[in-house]
Amino acid sequence: MGTFNIANIREDFPILKRTVNGKPLVYFDNGATTQKPKQVIDAIVAYYADMNSNVHRGVHYLSQISTDAFEITRRKVQTFINARHEHEVIITKGTTESINIIATCYGRPFIGEGDEIIISAMEHHSNIVPWQMLCDEKGCVLRVIPMKENGELDIEAYRALFSERTKLVSFTYVSNALGTINPVKEMIDIAHTHEVPVLIDAAQAIQHMKVDVQALDVDFLAFSGHKMYGPTGVGVLYGKEELLNKMPPYQGGGDMIKEVTFAKTTYNELPFKFEAGTPNIEAGICLAHAIEYIETIGVEAIKAYEDELLAYATTQLAKIDGIRFIGTAEHKSSVISFVVDGIHPYDIGVILDKLGIAVRTGHHCAQPVMEQFAIPGTVRVSLAMYNTKEEVDTLIAGLERALGMLK
Numbered sequence: 001m002g003t004f005n006i007a008n009i010r011e012d013f014p015i016l017k018r019t020v021n022g023k024p025l026v027y028f029d030n031g032a033t034t035q036k037p038k039q040v041i042d043a044i045v046a047y048y049a050d051m052n053s054n055v056h057r058g059v060h061y062l063s064q065i066s067t068d069a070f071e072i073t074r075r076k077v078q079t080f081i082n083a084r085h086e087h088e089v090i091i092t093k094g095t096t097e098s099i100n101i102i103a104t105c106y107g108r109p110f111i112g113e114g115d116e117i118i119i120s121a122m123e124h125h126s127n128i129v130p131w132q133m134l135c136d137e138k139g140c141v142l143r144v145i146p147m148k149e150n151g152e153l154d155i156e157a158y159r160a161l162f163s164e165r166t167k168l169v170s171f172t173y174v175s176n177a178l179g180t181i182n183p184v185k186e187m188i189d190i191a192h193t194h195e196v197p198v199l200i201d202a203a204q205a206i207q208h209m210k211v212d213v214q215a216l217d218v219d220f221l222a223f224s225g226h227k228m229y230g231p232t233g234v235g236v237l238y239g240k241e242e243l244l245n246k247m248p249p250y251q252g253g254g255d256m257i258k259e260v261t262f263a264k265t266t267y268n269e270l271p272f273k274f275e276a277g278t279p280n281i282e283a284g285i286c287l288a289h290a291i292e293y294i295e296t297i298g299v300e301a302i303k304a305y306e307d308e309l310l311a312y313a314t315t316q317l318a319k320i321d322g323i324r325f326i327g328t329a330e331h332k333s334s335v336i337s338f339v340v341d342g343i344h345p346y347d348i349g350v351i352l353d354k355l356g357i358a359v360r361t362g363h364h365c366a367q368p369v370m371e372q373f374a375i376p377g378t379v380r381v382s383l384a385m386y387n388t389k390e391e392v393d394t395l396i397a398g399l400e401r402a403l404g405m406l407k
């Protein structure tokens with residue numbers, strides 16, 4: 001596993017030292033949210049202890065240093081995802097808000113009655129519902145890329161979905177329910193041959209692999225800070241400058257204006273046009289520390305380690321009698337979903353919790369995926385860079401115990 005030092009990494013995450021139900025915590029719910037390293041926790045405390053002040057307003061010292069720190073995050077994100085301009089990085093509350101901004105500010109003006117939006121069968125609810133709301137309002141139509149039995153999207157069917165009415169494509173980079181990595185570049189290129197812009201939900205990709213918006217030539221990209229070792233309440237919307245410029249603002253309020261009179265208001269420039277009101281300043285500032293943490297370890301090293309751990313966990317889980325994997329795509333990242341026929345996932349989750357092991361059970365905000373596989377939900381094991389083979393072994397022992405009790 002190269003120079004990746006797992007002992008040092010685990011030292012950085014204080015929560016990994018705690019116990020749950022008298023057992024050492026084994027945290028395998030990283031798809032829901034990741035734990036935070038002390039570098040991020042310390043930065044949160046330092047912000048409130050030392051710097052707390054509103055941003056983009058005051059001439060006074062504290063306001064200037066907090067504004068500078070907030071803007072450092074924007075530049076960190078810019079280089080992290082290789083955006084051409086820093087004003088193409090909009091700081092939002094998270095993936096959900098980022099997608100809603102596009103549904104509202106791109107959807108309302110540029111997608112009309114009878115127009116079509118393509119999403120995929122494996123989307124998180126946050127990449128389904130905003131489009132349905134737009135369809136209800138505007139009379140546009142959702143087209144859904146079908147998914148094969150192994151949890152891969154059907155790319156030939158995707159090609160066939162395009163028509164002259166297709167106005168936008170939006171799909172996930174990595175499935176939070178199945179772990180499938182979609183062929184994002186190929187799918188973006190297909191959309192671009194039809195001159196249709198693409199939004200990528202990178203909520204489950206950004207913390208596991210290199211995401212380069214220029215190499216992908218993606219039009220919009222969304223992700224959340226809390227799933228990449230950063231604080232909750234902050235996320236990113238990347239958009240190409242020319243698209244963001246032609247979109248109207250999202251919300252009205254402070255910061256997003258140039259001049260307000262009762263007769264007429266003029267709007268601020270990018271990125272502030274989309275950042276009305278006081279942002280989550282602490283989270284915004286501390287996202288930079290999370291990115292710095294990832295960069296210090298190295299995205300490639302993280303990917304190599306997690307891929308090896310994913311392969312190990314998959315092999316070990318496959319040895320357990322009765323386990324059926326949901327999602328067996330060739331290219332996967334960090335997520336294993338499974339069911340045991342005859343046993344409800346929830347019951348497995350409750351017993352594992354008693355053993356200090358945190359997994360997610362249920363539909364993972366992807367009910368259409370569960371419907372396709374005709375199951376109520378899965379047990380989801382989702383990995384982060386601080387997980388270990390020993391933890392996988394603890395999970396396997398716990399599962400064997402749980403299944404022994406439940407069968």
Ligand code: PMP
Pocket residue numbers: 031032094095096097124126127172174175176201203204224365
């Ligand atoms: N998309 C995907 C693929 C996700 O996994 C999640 C979070 N589970 C979201 C969107 C929504 O992210 P958030 O709740 O942080 O806005």
